[in-house]
Amino acid sequence: IEYDKSIGDILSYINDNLDEDLSIDYISTKFFVSKYYLMHKFKKQTGYTIHNYILQKRLIMANSLIKKGESVNEVYLRCGFGDYSNFIRAFKKMFGLPPKKYYKALMELENSYDDKH
Secondary structure (H helix, E strand, O other): OOOOHHHHHHHHHHHHOOOOOOOHHHHHHHOOOOHHHHHHHHHHHHOOOHHHHHHHHHHHHHHHHHHOOOOHHHHHHHOOOOOHHHHHHHHHHHHOOOHHHHHHHHHHHHHHHHHHO
16 A cells, blocks of 8 residues: 555644544645545545545543543543533443543552552
8 A cells, every 4th residue: 555645644644633613624624625535535545435534533532631630521521522421331342431430440450550559
């Protein structure tokens, strides 16, 4: 597969703007390509659909913010999720627990580790 520089530019843009509007319509307009071409090329180059790539990146970012103790209510907005319930569902699907329980479990693990050492 031949590397397409425009997809590299789009990946960089997505990674730098996870909290912004990253709809396919917006990205295709910003990079002057048809959305169908964009979806096809992106999938071919990365193995992901644009939607799944963005979702994964946003969830990874959310995970790291939650680990730092940030409020779930702020995290979902900072990571570009427009809807709280969609965020909770997606987080739970990827990490096995809803964000608040996930954080609580992390703290319990950390505390039990500290108690043993």
